Amino acid sequence: MLLEPVGRLLREIVGDAGPDALEAHVLLLHHAYLFWAADQRIYQISEPMLRRAVGDKRVTTAVPQPAQYLQLPELRVWGSPHDASPPEPLDGLFVHRTDAAGSIAVLAIFGMRPDRPGFSAVGLDGRADPDDPSATEIEVAATREDGSAAFGPRLAGGTAAGLFSVANAGELLLLTGRLLALLDSG
Numbered sequence: 001m002l003l004e005p006v007g008r009l010l011r012e013i014v015g016d017a018g019p020d021a022l023e024a025h026v027l028l029l030h031h032a033y034l035f036w037a038a039d040q041r042i043y044q045i046s047e048p049m050l051r052r053a054v055g056d057k058r059v060t061t062a063v064p065q066p067a068q069y070l071q072l073p074e075l076r077v078w079g080s081p082h083d084a085s086p087p088e089p090l091d092g093l094f095v096h097r098t099d100a101a102g103s104i105a106v107l108a109i110f111g112m113r114p115d116r117p118g119f120s121a122v123g124l125d126g127r128a129d130p131d132d133p134s135a136t137e138i139e140v141a142a143t144r145e146d147g148s149a150a151f152g153p154r155l156a157g158g159t160a161a162g163l164f165s166v167a168n169a170g171e172l173l174l175l176t177g178r179l180l181a182l183l184d185s186g
Contacts, residue, residue, distance in 0.1 A: 024121055024123075027107060027121065027123040028107065028121050031067070031094040031096065031105070031107040031123070032094075034066065034067035034094075034096045035067045035068070035069060035094055035096075037066075037067070038065050038066045038067040038068065038096075039065075040069075041064075041065045041067075041068040041069070042068070042069045042071055043064075043068060043069070043070050043071065043179075043183060044071050045070055045071060045072050045073060045092075045179060046073065047073045047076065047162075049179070049182055050072060050073055050076060050077070050164070050179075052182060053175065053178040053179045053181075053182055054150075054151045054164055054175075054178070056178050056181065056182065058178065058181040058182075059127075059174065059177035059178055059180075059181055060177055060180050060181040061102050061103060061104045061127050061177060061180065062180060063095055063096065063097055063104060063180060064180075064183055066096060066097055067094070067095070067096035067097075068094075068095055068096075069092050069093070069094050069095075070092050070093045070095060070176070070179050070180075071091070071092040072090055072091060072092050072093075074089070074091075075089045075163075076089075076162070076163060076164060077089065077090040077151075077163070077164045077165070077166060077175070078090065078153070078154070078155055078158075078163060078164070078165050078166075079108075079110065079165055079166035079167065079171075079172075081108075081110045081120035081121070081122045082120070082122075085120070087154065087155060087165070088110040088111045088120055089110065089111040090108060090109070090110055090111075090166060091109045091110065091111055091119070092108075092109055093106050093107070093108050093109070093172070093175075093176050093179075094106065094107040094109070095176055095180070098125055100125070102127050103125055103126055103127050104125070104126075104127065104173075104176065104177075104180075105123070105124075105125045106123065106124055106125075106172060106173060106176050107121055107122070107123045108121065108122045108123075108124075108166075108172050109121055110122070122169070122172065124169045124172060124173065126173055127173060127177065142168065142170030142171050142173065142174040143170070144167050144168065144171075148167075150167075150171050150174060151164045151165060151166065151171065151175065152164075152165060153165050154167065
């Protein structure tokens with residue numbers, strides 16, 4: 001971010017939008033660069049694979065490439081990128097390795113909405129794990145405040161439509177870890 005060409009690019013993209021917008025764009029630029037440098041590997045996640053990941057208990061943070069994009073089936077997973085925002089479809093997940101052992105970095109890309117330009121992006125680092133974290137692990141809780149099951153639909157009619165929802169950052173990590181486990185198993 002301190003390199004002059006990066007700073008210039010960020011000024012062109014963000015302008016004077018404020019520190020939150022700057023942070024989001026830096027995160028997107030970082031993930032996009034790593035994705036580009038790793039030959040832009042996209043894994044198309046099929047609906048059966050998504051259903052298997054939702055029901056599976058295996059989780060991994062092992063990534064097949066240094067950076068990749070997990071493209072989800074269109075309009076099947078929904079979530080609210082920010083507490084006050086309406087639900088949006090989750091298009092996919094940029095995933096790359098981090099320096100912390102057992103941890104990954106994820107940038108979730110949510111769909112476009114008519115009330116604003118562009119898309120929403122939510123970034124997080126860590127791991128989702130059913131065990132208690134050790135001193136060297138970063139763990140984000142994937143439990144829902146209301147006690148409902150992870151990935152259960154939160155949209156009206158979502159069950160009948162075969163939809164899934166991510167309710168928090170932990171569920172994003174958990175879904176990513178489960179999808180990576182299925183990629184790892186072939």
